[in-house]
Amino acid sequence: MVKVVMIESDYLFVYGTLKSDATNTNAKQFHEQAELIGAARWQGCLHLVTNYPAAVISKNKDEFVFGELWQLKNPEQVLSLLDKYEECAISTLLPHEYERSVEFINIDQKIIPAWVYLYQLSTTDLPRIKTGIFINENHALIRRS
Numbered sequence: 001m002v003k004v005v006m007i008e009s010d011y012l013f014v015y016g017t018l019k020s021d022a023t024n025t026n027a028k029q030f031h032e033q034a035e036l037i038g039a040a041r042w043q044g045c046l047h048l049v050t051n052y053p054a055a056v057i058s059k060n061k062d063e064f065v066f067g068e069l070w071q072l073k074n075p076e077q078v079l080s081l082l083d084k085y086e087e088c089a090i091s092t093l094l095p096h097e098y099e100r101s102v103e104f105i106n107i108d109q110k111i112i113p114a115w116v117y118l119y120q121l122s123t124t125d126l127p128r129i130k131t132g133i134f135i136n137e138n139h140a141l142i143r144r145s
Contacts, residue, residue: 007102010075011114012082013042015067016053016134023136026085030070033078040069040107042116046134047126053134054119054126066133069107069114079115086117096120 012034018027020036044065045058055065072078079100083089086098098117105114 007113008075009102009113009115010072011037011105011112012070012072012079013040013067013103013105013114013116014070015042015046015055015065015116017136018082019068019134019136021136026082030078030082033074034070034072037069037071038107039066040105040112040114041066041132042103042105044103044118044132046129046132047119047123048129048134049119049126053129054121054123055116056119056123064106064132066131069105069112082117088117088120 017024018030041064043058044055045063046065047054088096088098099120100115101118102113103116104111
């Protein structure tokens with residue numbers, strides 16, 4: 001018999017419109033409900049959807065998404081709100097644009113399990129952000145309703 005263990009976390013890795021330099025309303029609300037731990041990275045690749053990024057898993061060991069690790073003050077409440085923002089709440093119509101997954105994040109020579117919103121739609125026609133860094137300049141617009 002295989003036992004499946006669900007990993008929970010009170011950390012969230014953000015790489016786009018929720019980073020500390022983001023000025024949209026959702027980011028400001030998120031920042032009030034979490035504490036910034038610091039700059040971090042995750043093995044993955046980054047694409048540009050329109051004015052926001054999409055992170056997907058990469059098998060290339062040298063490819064990273066750079067972002068920030070935050071500790072959530074009330075994980076259940078904050079994640080519920082962010083699931084709506086990231087269009088993956090139970091009430092959101094399918095297909096979901098993102099899926100929340102616990103991934104292993106590198107920060108200060110440590111590995112910490114944290115929630116990450118992973119893009120679920122095709123990235124075939126999306127430009128790659130080769131640096132793995134999304135810059136929030138000129139991206140202050142709220143991307144979702």
